[in-house]
Amino acid sequence: MKRLNVAAAAIALLCASHEYIHAQAPINSKSSWQMQPVSIQTRWAKNVNPQNVLPEYPRPQMVRNQWQNLNGLWQYTITPKDAAMPTQFEGQILVPFPLESALSGVKKPLQPTQRLWYKRTITKPDITGDKRVLLHFGAVDWQATVYINGKEIGGHTGGYQNFSFDITDALQDGDNELEVSVFDPTDQGINPHGKQVLNPQNIMYTASSGIWQTVWMETVPAAYINNIRITPDIDKGNLKLEVITAGKEREYSVEAVASNGKKVKGKPNTQLLLPVPNARLWSPDQPYLYNLNVKLLYKGKVVDTIGSYFGMRKIEVKKDEKGMERIFLNNKYTYNLGVLDQGFWPEGLYTAPTDEALKFDIMAIRNMGYNTIRKHIKLEPARWYYHADKAGMLVWQDMVTCANDKAEAKNEFEKENKENIAQLYNYPSIVTWVLFNEGWARYDQQRLTEWMKQTDPSRIVNGHTGENYDRGAPEDSKKWASSDLTDIHDYPGPGIPPALPGKARVLGEWGGVRVPTLKHQWNDMEGWGYIQVPASAFKAKYDSMVKSLKSLEEKGLSGSIYTEPFDVETEENGMMTYDREVIKIADEDLRKIHSQILKQAESYAAAPGVFQAKVADTANPDLQYATLLQQFHNGKKDPEFVRDLTLMAVRLKDDKSVPDLSAAYINSMSDPFTFRNMTFINRFTRSTKDPGFNILFKNQQKAGELIGDDNVRNKIKSVVFNDEIKAYVSGPDANPDWNELEKKIVPKYGSPGEEILLNAKAIHYINHKDWNNFVPAASTLIDKYRKSVSSGMLNDFAWAVFENVSDTSLLRSALLWSKYSLEDEQVPMMMDTYANLLHKLGNQQEAIKWEQKAVEGDPRETVFKDTLEKMKKGEKTWN
Structure with missing residues (x-):
């Protein structure tokens, strides 16, 4: 082996080993912290220790020696959003785990009306010699204000x-x-906010509020290296390097030396060229990284030093020998065989429990035989990208979806996109930026795609992944305007997008095969997938799908992203379970299947000890159902046995046994107020006589904290309707006495009972076309329970009045409901309803304005265009 010079050897020691000297912040040893209950957890959760939380240096491309980790126990409290700075705190939180996570020790949701406060003590470091102290935050979601000694x-x-x-x-x-x-x-x-929601559901997950990445301090000189920007050029054999400094610049210079012995000197904040002749190229098969040492000098004397690294690689789209547009890595066609990685953890949500866990996900994906990860609508901590760089993983990096179509949301989206690209620019693993996903809040696609390409010409830009899922997309010529790729989603698929000049063809999402794995589910009653197969059939199914994928690759497909590597909460499409304990097809079988497309996939096997997982059991436990049910009838009532038997009865559609089984389990609960038990109660409460109903009804707030206020209230309403109201409104001749029903229901069931009664009353009048009674009934419902009435129902109510009523006062009520729906959700159909009501009320100019918005929102809907023309001519738009 060639001997490195002393300087290069020092760099290698600093950057390759990443064993840094640092001070961990002192922690209160008398803490009361403990991880909150969670339905399943990964093996790394038990290793989380308040005295040593994520201790690794958080920024591998900007390494310094003198730093202090501030992770650990902080005080926290939650106040109203506009309240003054608190003087008292309600407990401890383990930073940097999100407030809602089990590992935070809190596990509470943060409401939009609230503010979360953190507090801890820090000690002033030694700043002799005119040193400065920097306070760093990896990430805080979403709006943070920082105070020292009460001063902002x-x-x-x-x-x-x-x-x-x-x-x-x-x-x-x-x-x-x-x-x-x-x-x-x-x-x-x-x-x-990505896929975080206040009320989790399929394809959307639990929120992560507050500090969710490492917090640390470091001391630096008065003038110091603030950042670096590196761009490899393998064709010219050099690395473009800009050393960005903070503080004084005059009489300062910079010097950079790479582990190949080459160096460059120059001025800070200018582009320098570091020679990298005969470069060892970075790729999935040989992820070679050069170490880099960067110094800031004042009059020739070193004042600041950082350790970093870089990879020499090139990514582009160009024609192969058959004239097909393909993705090329380092001037060689490279199929991007990938997965859709969402970066969620059962106990940490957005935050992995340990650095080992963070690395495991990447190595597990590579061990399955994939060479690409699409990081889906989330940015990860710097160490995740470092592990991807070291593993040779190609990364498609999504931008985080624009929140909505408001001007303020678009401005925030663009501001954050600019920061995202700047922050992630130096990682060789990132080869593609993904701008929009499936039309979610899509706007100005061509302008933003071109901005992205101009901002970073060194990478591919995917302007719109899953365009076929954007029902409001314009004509074909603009579907992927200025993008380097044409990209569709196809579930289960696979499929292939059209061939367009200058664009490679990729399948941005496909698969989504659900394989439920008992005892390894987030919520074993609400698992979900695009299609479902038993564990015993999954290998054959997936192999046949990959064979189809191979035929599409031969026709010109350059990349594909399978949904997904790991289950996420109720979404059970993963190759592995959410707790990372079970792999649903043996990893060696997966590598062999993938070698049909990626020949080298079989060589991606992880080193011994890096990957560990059980292979899914392909036996069918449901075959024992009859025997187990007889054991129950013979007196076996162990709670877990009864719970499993209830779910087995549901799977086998034994509806007759489900009520007795579920009631037996609910009655055996020692503590119903856990997420696991409350979801069971919610699922199996069908009548006011069920044992779960009283638990829900008498403990609405407590139940709502676990499974969501809306879920609890909706369950109570549906049960009350089925038991107390349905019989009176069923059939064409139904004529309920609403006053009597009100006397019977409201005193007994309170506001949920009143709301469902008013709802039933309004629907009854619609069904009987009794418009004079419908409008007052609907108005009472909306006035009293505005927040509970969905935008869709408001729109349906308003449209029913528009189509059937001429009375001006009734139309004005419907106009108000339509306005409410638009306040909740501005979609073209609701704009059309509002416009038609305005037109019928004689406000032609305002109607035209709103109908024009509907046309612009969905240009392919011809009804909107026809309506707009009638409005402009002053013609009626109603019969």
Whole structure:
């Protein structure tokens, strides 16, 4: 082996080993922290220790020696959004785990009306020699304000970007109080929030509010290296390097030396060229990384040093020898065989429990025989990309979806996109930026795609993945305007997008095969997938799907992204379970299947000890159902046995046994107020006589904290309707006495009973076309329970009045309902309803304006265009 010079050897030691000298912040040893209950957890959760939380240096491309990790136990409290800074705190939270996570020790949702506060003590470091103290945050979701000793020192908006403050001048000698306030409306604001929602459902998951990446301090000189920007050029054999400095620049210079012995000197904040002749190229098969040492000098004397690294690689789209547009890596066609990785953890949500866990996900995916990860609508901590760089994983990096179509949301989306690209620019693993997904809040696609390409010409840009899922897309010529790729989604698929000049063809999502794995489910009653097969059939099914994929590759497909590597909450499409314990097809079989497309897939096997998982049991436990049911009737009533038997009865559609089994389990619960038990109660409560009904009805707030207020209230309403109202409104001749029903239901069931009664009353009048009674009934429902009435129902009510009523006062009520629906959700159909009501009420100009919006929102809907023309001519749009 060629001997490195002393300088290069030092760099290799610093960058390759990543064994840094640092000080862990002191932690209160008398803490009461413990992980909150969670339905399943990964093997790494038990290794989380408040004294040593994610201790690794968080920024592998900007390594310094003098730093202090501030992860650990902080104080926290939750206040109304506009309340003053609190003087008392309600408990401890383990940073950097999100408030809603089990590992935070809190596991509470943060409401859009609330503010989350953090507090801890920090000690002023030694700053002799004019040193400065920087306070770094990996990420805080979404809007953070930072205080030192009660004085505001700065703020940051954006849930996925790192940010820093120079806090030197705010520090006093000895101990200092560090406080952080966080506002995070999750899916109720203008903030890009990914797949986080306040009320989790299929394809959307539990929110992650507050600090969710490492917090740390470091001391730096008065002038220091603030960042670097590196761009490899394998054709010219050099690395473009810009060293960005903070502080004074005059009489300063920079020097960079790579582990190949080559160096470059120059001025800071200018582009330098570091020679990399005969470069060892970075690729999935040989992920070679060069170590890089960067120094800032003042009059020739070193004042600051960082350790970093880079990879030499090139990504582009060009024609292969058959004239097909393909994805080329390092001037060689490389099929991107990937998965849709969402980056969620059962106990940590957005935050992996340990760095080993973070690395495991990437290595597990590679071990399955994939060479690509599409990081789906989330940015990860810097160490995730470092592990991807080291593993040779190609990464398609999604932008985090724009929240809605408001101008403020678009501005925030674009601001954060700019920060995202700047933050992730240096990682060789990232080869593709993904702008829009399936038309979600899509706008100005061509402009933004071109902006992205101009901002970073060194990567491929996927302007719109899953265009076929965007029902409001314009004509074919603009579907992938200025994008480097044509991209469709096809479930289960596979499929192939059209061939367009200059664009490679990729399948941005496909698969989604659900294989439920008993005892390894987030919620064993609400599992979901696009299609479902038993474990025994999955290998053959997947192999046949990959054979179809291979035929599409031969026709010109350059990449495919399978949904997905790991189950996520109720979404059970993963190759592995959410707890990372079970793989549903043996990894060696997966590599062999993938070698049909990617010949080298079989060589991607993980080193011994890196990957560990059980292979899914292909036996069918349901074959024992009759025997197990007889054991129940003979007196076997162990709670877990009864619970499993209930779910088995559901799978086998033994509807006759389900009520007795579910009631037996609910009656055996020692504590119904766990997420697992409450979801069971919610699922199997069908009557006011069921044992779960009283638990839900008498403990609505407590139940709502576990499974969502809407879920609890909707369950109570549906049960009351079925038991107390349905019989009176069924059939064409039904004529209920609403006053008597009100006397019977409202005193007994309170506001949920009143709401469902009013709802039933309004629907009854619609069904009987009794418009004079319908409008007052609907108005009472909407006035009293506005927040519970969906935008869709408001729109349906308004449209029914528009089509059937001429009375001006009734039309004005419907116009108000339509306005409410638009306040909740601006979609073309609702704009059309509002416009038609305005037109019928004689407000022609305002009607035309709103109908024009409907046309622009869905250009392919000819009805909107015809309606607009009638409005412009002053013609009636109703019969």
